[in-house]
Amino acid sequence: MHIKIFTTGGTIDKVYFDEMSAYQVGPPNISSVFEELKLAFTYTIESLMKKDSLELTDEDRITIVRAVARDASERILITHGTDTMVQTAKKLADIQGKTIVLTGALKPALFKTTDAVFNIGCAVIAVQTLPPGVYIVMNGCVFTHDQVRKNRQQGMFETLPSSETGII
Amino acid sequence: MHIKIFTTGGTIDKVYFDEMSAYQVGPPNISSVFEELKLAFTYTIESLMKKDSLELTDEDRITIVRAVARDASERILITHGTDTMVQTAKKLADIQGKTIVLTGALKPALFKTTDAVFNIGCAVIAVQTLPPGVYIVMNGCVFTHDQVRKNRQQGMFETLPSSETGII
Amino acid sequence: MHIKIFTTGGTIDKVYFDEMSAYQVGPPNISSVFEELKLAFTYTIESLMKKDSLELTDEDRITIVRAVARDASERILITHGTDTMVQTAKKLADIQGKTIVLTGALKPALFKTTDAVFNIGCAVIAVQTLPPGVYIVMNGCVFTHDQVRKNRQQGMFETLPSSETGII
Amino acid sequence: MHIKIFTTGGTIDKVYFDEMSAYQVGPPNISSVFEELKLAFTYTIESLMKKDSLELTDEDRITIVRAVARDASERILITHGTDTMVQTAKKLADIQGKTIVLTGALKPALFKTTDAVFNIGCAVIAVQTLPPGVYIVMNGCVFTHDQVRKNRQQGMFETLPSSETGII
Numbered sequence: 001m002h003i004k005i006f007t008t009g010g011t012i013d014k015v016y017f018d019e020m021s022a023y024q025v026g027p028p029n030i031s032s033v034f035e036e037l038k039l040a041f042t043y044t045i046e047s048l049m050k051k052d053s054l055e056l057t058d059e060d061r062i063t064i065v066r067a068v069a070r071d072a073s074e075r076i077l078i079t080h081g082t083d084t085m086v087q088t089a090k091k092l093a094d095i096q097g098k099t100i101v102l103t104g105a106l107k108p109a110l111f112k113t114t115d116a117v118f119n120i121g122c123a124v125i126a127v128q129t130l131p132p133g134v135y136i137v138m139n140g141c142v143f144t145h146d147q148v149r150k151n152r153q154q155g156m157f158e159t160l161p162s163s164e165t166g167i168i
Numbered sequence: 169m170h171i172k173i174f175t176t177g178g179t180i181d182k183v184y185f186d187e188m189s190a191y192q193v194g195p196p197n198i199s200s201v202f203e204e205l206k207l208a209f210t211y212t213i214e215s216l217m218k219k220d221s222l223e224l225t226d227e228d229r230i231t232i233v234r235a236v237a238r239d240a241s242e243r244i245l246i247t248h249g250t251d252t253m254v255q256t257a258k259k260l261a262d263i264q265g266k267t268i269v270l271t272g273a274l275k276p277a278l279f280k281t282t283d284a285v286f287n288i289g290c291a292v293i294a295v296q297t298l299p300p301g302v303y304i305v306m307n308g309c310v311f312t313h314d315q316v317r318k319n320r321q322q323g324m325f326e327t328l329p330s331s332e333t334g335i336i
Numbered sequence: 337m338h339i340k341i342f343t344t345g346g347t348i349d350k351v352y353f354d355e356m357s358a359y360q361v362g363p364p365n366i367s368s369v370f371e372e373l374k375l376a377f378t379y380t381i382e383s384l385m386k387k388d389s390l391e392l393t394d395e396d397r398i399t400i401v402r403a404v405a406r407d408a409s410e411r412i413l414i415t416h417g418t419d420t421m422v423q424t425a426k427k428l429a430d431i432q433g434k435t436i437v438l439t440g441a442l443k444p445a446l447f448k449t450t451d452a453v454f455n456i457g458c459a460v461i462a463v464q465t466l467p468p469g470v471y472i473v474m475n476g477c478v479f480t481h482d483q484v485r486k487n488r489q490q491g492m493f494e495t496l497p498s499s500e501t502g503i504i
Numbered sequence: 505m506h507i508k509i510f511t512t513g514g515t516i517d518k519v520y521f522d523e524m525s526a527y528q529v530g531p532p533n534i535s536s537v538f539e540e541l542k543l544a545f546t547y548t549i550e551s552l553m554k555k556d557s558l559e560l561t562d563e564d565r566i567t568i569v570r571a572v573a574r575d576a577s578e579r580i581l582i583t584h585g586t587d588t589m590v591q592t593a594k595k596l597a598d599i600q601g602k603t604i605v606l607t608g609a610l611k612p613a614l615f616k617t618t619d620a621v622f623n624i625g626c627a628v629i630a631v632q633t634l635p636p637g638v639y640i641v642m643n644g645c646v647f648t649h650d651q652v653r654k655n656r657q658q659g660m661f662e663t664l665p666s667s668e669t670g671i672i
Contacts, residue, residue: 001309016350016444036281038274038324040307106206108352112448112616113204121289124308129297139208140292141169156206182520184612276520280448280616337645372617374610374660376643442542449540457625460644465633475544476628477505492542 001128003043004073005030008064008088009051010081012105012116025050029109030079033120041128053081053088053104061091069095075127076100079120082150082157085136089145092134100134101127102145106155115139169296171211172241173198176232176256177219178249180273180284193218197277198247201288209296221249221256221272229259237263243295244268247288250318250325253304257313260302268302269295270313274323337464339379340409341366344400344424345387346417348441348452361386365445366415369456377464389417389424389440397427405431411463412436415456418486418493421472425481428470436470437463438481442491505632507547508577509534512568512592513555514585516609516620529554533613534583537624545632557585557592557608565595573599579631580604583624586654586661589640593649596638604638605631606649610659 007028015026028047048067049060068076074097080088082104092100103123109116123137134145138157151158175196183194196215216235217228236244248256250272260268271291277284291305302313306325319326343364351362364383384403385396404412416424418440428436439459445452459473470481474493487494511532519530532551552571553564572580578601584592586608593606607627613620627641638649642661655662
């Protein structure tokens, strides 16, 4: 099985530059996570942008949708900032015949304790086992793109209150 | 969704005791991995034994099978040493109506670079998304229990040469 | 031997809050570094402030100087942001009869790869072995407070060009 | 200042080979610790042997003593297993005019929580600041080679009961 990975930035890729006492989006950490592992699937990684997801514009989302639609692979994994992950997921909803999984992290992958590696593991299996559709995989669960929101205070994703079917 | 986790030992749980210059199976590391995360599913963890999987006896496997069969949950995740993981998986094959996922690690979870956290992420999603059956989830892939072997030299799991259907 | 530790903030103590997509100074990380170790000296840790060192005011420095001067211990270790570490060191220069060591980090202690633990190890020995005076211990070396500067581009401390005695 | 580093093995360099379910001495970890840091001193690293210190023979100790005696540098740091570190230190006691520091770790450097990086930091400063002599630097303290023992149960080094001068 081949997985195509698009990276867009977000907390998962944040690094710290002491020279500027600043915290910025760096290169996609999913590559270094994968390099430390022996994987039985093949993959390619393409960096579309390096942005905090609050800074993603409509044009950025069009770029993402086009890249996914155009790609030959039926298994698409997108790493993305968590704040507007749901918004991007909705834009991808019209794409047919592909299993599209978005994931990210609440703590940068470069931290000693981070959810990044666990979330990437979750997303890798979700994208291989789920039927076509758009999913958010966070907090160890699969959420359908239209039944989920980020609860910022809890630092967790949750199904919409009205929904009973959002979590798979 | 509720996941029942049984731990049996294996490399994933290995610790190092300087007092004895020895390397032994310690308490289940999956608990500490989970404690560092915010998870949207519920789980219970039960330690069945703490053994290198090469030391598991027929009786140990009977203990594992009985514990899984008896448990109320339909979603069972087992952490296990990799050397005889396939052997244990085969013993579980007669259990009906449950999704049973075995995973482990090639490097102890306490190492700076380990496959443990990634593998646990993979297994957590596999056990929630797959239909009833017995699966081995390693190296970022799902293997059916009867079509897989460990390639010790490669440090990887792979489908049996005769099979084209072992990897999902 | 007893070491008194004052913490003032800086990169070493920076944490990341996803809720605000922001990076702030958190509790002193030297405590958690010490808790993971078995140490043959005794110590007490006192948090004076939690600030990026660029934000330290003259009043903050007066607070630091007074706390050090007043303290009974002759061995004082201060964790401090690197940008104005030299400035604070100069203010401490009039204190007699105490070995005062300032250290910090260029990468937060919570990162997987950080200089924090190494620097703390360096500082702990420097404060025990050096004669009274004010020192900056960074990059594996001891610098006297009046012969050192931070080279921001290199991300390193270095002796002043005019000096040949700054590094011990 | 130039530091010459000799490595001899020990827990600090232990790795885990899943292929053999075994735990062995690997390449010197001090190199990878140093590579992650920006250091203001220069150094060379020479691997003399890769052994658990319980397995060091009299001949190994002669090799170590000769290498140290013959080396041009006056600042010598030796990484060594902790169980017989004191024994090796005593053999080095006749060497004049050099500051010789032995250190090691109670947990392998490859572990998430290890004393290796801290101990290396301690040793790096000790070797630069102490007068000629043979020292053991462990648990954040400097011990003179003739007044120290390892307390295996505590997992710590301590001064001999008769001594009041062993710890500096």
